[in-house]
Amino acid sequence: MADGEALDVYAGKISGMAARFASLGATLSDKEMVKKILDTVPEDLYQAVAGIEQFCDVETVCFDEVLGRLKAFQERSERRKAAVRGGDRGDGQLLLTAAQWEAQHRARGGGHNDDNAGNGADLPRRGRCHYCGIRGHFERDCRKKKREEQAQALLIDDQPGLC
Known part of the structure; x- marks a missing residue:
């Protein structure tokens, strides 16, 4: 996954790869797709990957479920970063002395x-x-x-x- 690339775009690439495998007569299982996405996500999602590996059975978990968990973590992280950049207020306005x-x-x-x-x-x-x-x-x-x-x-x- 490239830096700055959206998680949805990258998941689309993995799904496209699975479709090409199918067109060639082979199958790419959910287990392999989950392994691929967990091994290639950027460092800022590493905590989410650790949580997924710790609390989910990576052998049986669905690709869409893993993608949903990663997206939820990424959105929460972005909201938190925005709140830190914008001060204590949620509207991005700093309090002045x-x-x-x-x-x-x-x-x-x-x-x-x-x-x-x-x-x-x-x-x-x-x-x-x-x-x-x-x-x-x-x-x-x-x-x-x-x-x-x-x-x-x-x-x-x-x-x-x-x-």
């Missing part, structure tokens, strides 16, 4: 404007306050707005007799 995510976010044009350094810019990037213009909080959480509202309320309470 916070610094990597922020650098990627800035590179895509989603970075923030640090023109308010010292005015809450070191706070978590939650947005810009529409009341005071400082980044790091929203208008509903603005301390300046709350102080001014409290001062306004005190001024209204201090005015005599509006009743």
Whole structure:
């Protein structure tokens, strides 16, 4: 079996060889076909070959059964390799650290404007306050707005007799 050759293609070649034997008047038994495929598979399938030889009777096992076991092992190995290459997630997407995510976010044009350094810019990037213009909080959480509202309320309470 050549490197990179699909298992189905190689099994087709062995089956074709059995058909040529039949056309010549000889027969190629399942036992001989099983021996041929087990002896010629690539190294990455060697574990599957060892398992088949250990747990199956190679003298009586069917060629199609051996082929099915080898294909199942190969597919499982390819899925595992893909998972290792793609990180821990199955969709092939790597998980990023916070610094990597922020650098990627800035590179895509989603970075923030640090023109308010010292005015809450070191706070978590939650947005810009529409009341005071400082980044790091929203208008509903603005301390300046709350102080001014409290001062306004005190001024209204201090005015005599509006009743």
